[in-house]
Amino acid sequence: MDAMKILIVAAMLLAAQDQPGPRPEDTEVWKPEPPVVTPGAYAPTPPPSDAIVLFDGRDLSQWASVKDGLSARWVLKGGVVTVAKGSGNIQTRRSFGSYQLHIEWRIPVGITGEGQKRGNSGVFLASTGDGDAGYELQILDSYRNRTYVNGQAGSIYKQFAPLANPMRPPGEWQSYDIAWTAPIFDAAGRVTRPAMVTAMLNGVLVQNHTVLKGPTQYIGQPSYKPHGPAPIKLQDHGDPSAPISFRNIWVRELE
Numbered sequence: 001m002d003a004m005k006i007l008i009v010a011a012m013l014l015a016a017q018d019q020p021g022p023r024p025e026d027t028e029v030w031k032p033e034p035p036v037v038t039p040g041a042y043a044p045t046p047p048p049s050d051a052i053v054l055f056d057g058r059d060l061s062q063w064a065s066v067k068d069g070l071s072a073r074w075v076l077k078g079g080v081v082t083v084a085k086g087s088g089n090i091q092t093r094r095s096f097g098s099y100q101l102h103i104e105w106r107i108p109v110g111i112t113g114e115g116q117k118r119g120n121s122g123v124f125l126a127s128t129g130d131g132d133a134g135y136e137l138q139i140l141d142s143y144r145n146r147t148y149v150n151g152q153a154g155s156i157y158k159q160f161a162p163l164a165n166p167m168r169p170p171g172e173w174q175s176y177d178i179a180w181t182a183p184i185f186d187a188a189g190r191v192t193r194p195a196m197v198t199a200m201l202n203g204v205l206v207q208n209h210t211v212l213k214g215p216t217q218y219i220g221q222p223s224y225k226p227h228g229p230a231p232i233k234l235q236d237h238g239d240p241s242a243p244i245s246f247r248n249i250w251v252r253e254l255e
Helices: 003-018
Strands: 052-055 063-065 075-077 080-082 090-092 099-106 121-127 134-139 173-181 191-193 196-201 204-211 245-253
Touching (some): 121 173, 134 196
Antiparallel strands (some): 052 245, 063 090, 075 080, 080 245, 173 196, 196 204
16 A cells, blocks of 8 residues: 555544544434423322232332342332432333333422433333333423423433423422333334333323334434333432432233
8 A cells, every 4th residue: 555545544544533423412302392281189090900019108029120130129118119329220020011001200309400410210111121221201300490302201211202391399299101002023123013102291191102213222313122021110310319209100911
């Protein structure tokens, strides 16, 4: 290779190194902001007769640590379970296909911070691996707290903003009612039916039969990888100043 070609190749390599890689900010969407809606008064939603009760305030026997598969090590007190510092995500011991899910969650009073650093957690509707692998319905304090709209409460994280923002203030219980349609893959791993989500936040529709692009992807675009029935996962986002609490979790299998 002559000197000129060497210089050209070197210049091309330097140019490639200077190209920025994908960033988390690339998939943030900030507008339009969903309208703020004041939800109705909280009303208890007890499990129906055919529900599988995942948490009734008494024990965490239905849950396991994602880190090691051992018992969930979150804090159980007064009929409520709260994320414990450094404990990691927990997920159901059972795996599910399509289902109806009810779950209640609470941001602590006196929370500080802003944006994504304000009560961050998530419900992974199908946990497809370690850590934060899966399809995330975001949990966040979105009460008078601006962030990217596909990252606020009620969003399919980094994919779809909610249709409305019906958050109650910190300290009050929030509720999700979710219909999850699990994806189906053929023998070659191709998607024959994508995942779909309908979700209500505090009784207000925030996702209406939303067709997902794949599992949650923090950086870059989502894409499907074949999987079967999967656990439901709750996220420990690692924010010790804002431990999220949960109660009244039940599921009805649909297929």
